[in-house]
Amino acid sequence: MAETIFSKIIRREIPADIVFEDEQCLAFRDINPQAPTHILVIPKENLEGLQAAEPRHEQLLGHLLLIAAQLAQQEGITATGYRCAINAGAEGGQTVYHLHLHLLGGRQLDWPPG
Ligand code: AMP
Numbered sequence: 696m697a698e699t700i701f702s703k704i705i706r707r708e709i710p711a712d713i714v715f716e717d718e719q720c721l722a723f724r725d726i727n728p729q730a731p732t733h734i735l736v737i738p739k740e741n742l743e744g745l746q747a748a749e750p751r752h753e754q755l756l757g758h759l760l761l762i763a764a765q766l767a768q769q770e771g772i773t774a775t776g777y778r779c780a781i782n783a784g785a786e787g788g789q790t791v792y793h794l795h796l797h798l799l800g801g802r803q804l805d806w807p808p809g
Contacts, residue, residue: 696743701793705739715766719758722766722798731801732770732777736763742794745783763798772800780808 704711704723711723714734725733736759742748748756760779767777777800782789 696741696747696792698741699791699793701735701737701791701795702741705737714769715762717762719755720762722762725797729797730799730804732767732772732798734763734766734770734798736766736796736798738794743792744789744794745781748794759794759796763796766798767800770798770800776800776804778804 700709703709704713705721711726713721713723715722715736718739720736720738722734722736725735738755738759740755742752742755745756763779764773767773770777777798780797780799781787781794782797
């Protein structure tokens, strides 16, 4: 699959406000935040999106969610609440084709989303 801008962020070729990193994933603040907390959690592996996930990604997908919950704690939004969202494909609103989990919080979020 083709690389995206997120691969360049992983390799530190373009700047990002990185808030967490481990051997499997990277988390950084969204450049166009939709809430006071808007962090993207991405795998370092070049995976196009949830639509391309395979059984071998089971542990990685769980890891991304647990890191999001840990970051929510760090951001102080656990008690008030937050949302984790993964946009998959065109009608899901995906614009960057490297799997990413949006962590959104710090304000009342609407449901259903647009
Ligand atoms: P999606 O629409 O789910 O594919 O989300 C892509 C997200 O990546 C959007 O919320 C963008 O604002 C965000 N984004 C795009 N480029 C960058 C960047 N260089 N640094 C941080 N966030 C970015």
